Amino acid sequence: MPSLPLPPCYEGPVIRDFLLTLDAAQRELGAILRMPFGKGELIMVCQPDLAYEVLVKQNRNFVKLGADGQTPGLQRILGAGLLTNPDYESWFSHRQIIQPFFQRHALERFAGAMVRASERLIESWHDGEPINLTKAMHKVTLELIFELVFSLYPEEAKAYPIQVPLSLASAKTSTVRRAAALLDDNIYALIKKRKLEHENGKEISDLLDLLLKAEDTGGNKMSDKELRDELLTVFAAGHETTANTLIWALMGLSSNREAKEKLERELRVQSQSLSLESLKRLPYLQAVVKETLRLYPTIPFAPRVSLKDTELGGFFVPKGSRLFVSIYSIHRHETYWENPLAFLPERFLDKGIQAAYMPFGLGERVCLGQHLATLETQILLASLLKHCSFDLEHKEITPRVSISLQPKEEVWAKLRLLQS
Ligand code: HEM
Numbered sequence: 001m002p003s004l005p006l007p008p009c010y011e012g013p014v015i016r017d018f019l020l021t022l023d024a025a026q027r028e029l030g031a032i033l034r035m036p037f038g039k040g041e042l043i044m045v046c047q048p049d050l051a052y053e054v055l056v057k058q059n060r061n062f063v064k065l066g067a068d069g070q071t072p073g074l075q076r077i078l079g080a081g082l083l084t085n086p087d088y089e090s091w092f093s094h095r096q097i098i099q100p101f102f103q104r105h106a107l108e109r110f111a112g113a114m115v116r117a118s119e120r121l122i123e124s125w126h127d128g129e130p131i132n133l134t135k136a137m138h139k140v141t142l143e144l145i146f147e148l149v150f151s152l153y154p155e156e157a158k159a160y161p162i163q164v165p166l167s168l169a170s171a172k173t174s175t176v177r178r179a180a181a182l183l184d185d186n187i188y189a190l191i192k193k194r195k196l197e198h199e200n201g202k203e204i205s206d207l208l209d210l211l212l213k214a215e216d217t218g219g220n221k222m223s224d225k226e227l228r229d230e231l232l233t234v235f236a237a238g239h240e241t242t243a244n245t246l247i248w249a250l251m252g253l254s255s256n257r258e259a260k261e262k263l264e265r266e267l268r269v270q271s272q273s274l275s276l277e278s279l280k281r282l283p284y285l286q287a288v289v290k291e292t293l294r295l296y297p298t299i300p301f302a303p304r305v306s307l308k309d310t311e312l313g314g315f316f317v318p319k320g321s322r323l324f325v326s327i328y329s330i331h332r333h334e335t336y337w338e339n340p341l342a343f344l345p346e347r348f349l350d351k352g353i354q355a356a357y358m359p360f361g362l363g364e365r366v367c368l369g370q371h372l373a374t375l376e377t378q379i380l381l382a383s384l385l386k387h388c389s390f391d392l393e394h395k396e397i398t399p400r401v402s403i404s405l406q407p408k409e410e411v412w413a414k415l416r417l418l419q420s
Pocket of ligand 1: 082083084095102233234237238239241242245293297298299301302303358359360361362364365366367368369370372373374
């Protein structure tokens, strides 16, 4: 196998912006390439069938970072939670326990919470005022995660400041230590509080409850550290991603007036309250959310490390190589998408999901929260647009990556409250 060549290496100018450098490298070198990154290099995988090879077919070889004995950034905060756990056995056992909570039908009961959260937000706004959409969307998605995980409502949640920005992954060790200490205090306090409530016979139905009662096949319960890691993981993975998706959706709609009007018309005739059932009758809303996640996949890369020498796409990939499956590049390539940089929800109407579409990843490590994220984005977007119109200050917003794909700057919009 070593007789195969290594993937071609990008030697063009490295622009500070990782996404622009990647675009240039991909244009020059194609589907699989090496790119300088920090002190080493990365293999970027930018083709759907190779993504499938890495994430599904050869998934026991291409594993999560950390399985090579190093501690990747996010693992310093999230420990061995589902997202970062490199150990197959414990990951599998926890995934079996947690997954049922996030199945589509099990989330129905949160639809009401999502509508209420959007109503609280709208009630706090005044007609004509400038709105910091970045802050507002992060606030509403954080409130929902608190409710889902701990059954805590905004006033009670204030006593437990838990925020896990994904950018902590690249923070200095001292910053990570300080952040982790504060997070630990709050998470362990909430676990202790719930255990006391259980002793007093109080029944609460949320994620913490499920995890506290769960047992693995050997009859073992999760330790407090395991609980901490899984709970923090859901906070980290589940709030910033959805907040950014909402912002990108508003951004996409503001770039395509026709799409915006079409969605507004669809929402206007919809009189039922928003639920799993009524969302099925909003095909354009569904297409808007799918198109948002195509053009702006808020987790743009799926990182892996190779456990042994192997072959990929006719190239030699040595043991220990770091690979990023670039969902971002695959979603924006003209081979798979017509007019790929335009926001065109129509491309998802009456069409099955395409092989080049993977906003939630692929294979066993596919996103745990994909149904939650989709439901939440659809409901929040629909309820906001039923009552408000947003005139975005910047017509174009550049994305940047800090684990999640986010607008480079805070996004502001002028608000108009609509008569209902
Ligand atoms: C639009 C929002 C979201 C997007 C685009 C997204 C995307 C992704 C992607 C691409 C992966 C796979 C990463 C990889 O293979 O390396 C992933 C994994 C994961 N996501 Fe999401 N996600 C979103 C929302 C959520 C939410 C709301 C939750 C809350 C439960 C969540 C929890 C997770 C977890 C726990 C994993 C790791 C799964 C495992 O390895 O078993 N995500 N997500």
